[in-house]
Amino acid sequence: MTEYRIGAGGWAYFQVSGMDPLSTYARAFNFVEVNSTFYEMPLLKQVSSWREKVSEDFEFSVRCHKSLTHEYKLQPVKESHKVLADSIEICRTLRAKILQIQTPPSFKVTQAKIQGIRDLFGSSNMKGTRVAWEIRQPEARQLSGYLTRLMQDLNMIHCVDISKEDPAYKTDIMYTRLFGKGKRNIYQFDDKELKQIHEKTKKTKEKKILLAFHGLKMYVDAARFKIYNESLKMPSITNSVGLSSLKEVLSQDAKFPATKEQLIEHQGWKVFDLTPTERIHASEILQTLADKRYEKLDEVIAALRSAGTLSSNSQQHTSDSRGCK
Numbered sequence: 001m002t003e004y005r006i007g008a009g010g011w012a013y014f015q016v017s018g019m020d021p022l023s024t025y026a027r028a029f030n031f032v033e034v035n036s037t038f039y040e041m042p043l044l045k046q047v048s049s050w051r052e053k054v055s056e057d058f059e060f061s062v063r064c065h066k067s068l069t070h071e072y073k074l075q076p077v078k079e080s081h082k083v084l085a086d087s088i089e090i091c092r093t094l095r096a097k098i099l100q101i102q103t104p105p106s107f108k109v110t111q112a113k114i115q116g117i118r119d120l121f122g123s124s125n126m127k128g129t130r131v132a133w134e135i136r137q138p139e140a141r142q143l144s145g146y147l148t149r150l151m152q153d154l155n156m157i158h159c160v161d162i163s164k165e166d167p168a169y170k171t172d173i174m175y176t177r178l179f180g181k182g183k184r185n186i187y188q189f190d191d192k193e194l195k196q197i198h199e200k201t202k203k204t205k206e207k208k209i210l211l212a213f214h215g216l217k218m219y220v221d222a223a224r225f226k227i228y229n230e231s232l233k234m235p236s237i238t239n240s241v242g243l244s245s246l247k248e249v250l251s252q253d254a255k256f257p258a259t260k261e262q263l264i265e266h267q268g269w270k271v272f273d274l275t276p277t278e279r280i281h282a283s284e285i286l287q288t289l290a291d292k293r294y295e296k297l298d299e300v301i302a303a304l305r306s307a308g309t310l311s312s313n314s315q316q317h318t319s320d321s322r323g324c325k
Helices: 021-028 044-052 067-071 076-092 110-120 144-153 193-204 218-231 242-250 260-267 297-307 314-323
Strands: 002-009 031-034 057-065 100-102 130-135 175-180 208-213 273-274 278-281
Touching: 002 218, 021 031, 031 208, 044 273, 057 076, 057 208, 067 076, 076 100, 076 110, 100 175, 100 278, 110 144, 130 278, 175 242, 193 208, 208 218, 218 278, 242 260, 242 273, 242 297
Parallel strands: 002 031, 002 208, 031 057, 057 100, 100 130, 175 208
Antiparallel strands: 273 278
């Protein structure tokens, strides 16, 4: 059986009044990617306190500080060795098995750089820590033969967003950071996309799969994927369906007055309950609006209702769902 570890990129925004965010997060998920270490190296005392707040079977992964990849560029200088050694100690303290590294789009992995990268990791005491390498440079994402050989020789995991691409090679572990198809992390996965991610994981033969969601709705996405993985039933987003659900989603932070284009740009990435069994992106409905400026949310909903944007079948689902909520 494949072991699933499902979570998000950090716990800082998992806020429940009067409760510690990490302890609360760990009740909902069995895995977290420590994202803050990419920006600032914490004291080991603080790291140790994180481990004490979660159960024995809870799993961490750690993002390596960006200085290793963005400043020292994975070259075997003493500064690189220090950052790598400190990161491994954080992993050891958290009992994290994976150290995630991310090279920026400007980082070109040439054949000339390969030996330096090999020397850095080959001469470091990894203490059982595996590296999951995310390569942001577009031309290198499919990996050349010499880069693939380097990563395989060093027992690295090719880290990609499997909602957009597949790893160039497979190991016993899949490690994926899920951002989706929006700009940066401004995205939420709809039902179809989560099911496609699930199908991909089911087709692989890895013994272990770690999924770290990173969109603005990462906790909702991770929870929905977890429920679907366990039950093959996709949970709802809101407490209503159809236009009522869309209104509930837009009312969270939509600003007016707004044009159709502004609504699509700022709100279209969100997901709402079209019916009790189907969730789609708001953009699919907002794009049917007339090209004009809307003064308030009720005007948007009225325009959609007047135009009959949702099918009669969807409207029937809306009525039928009242007895199910």
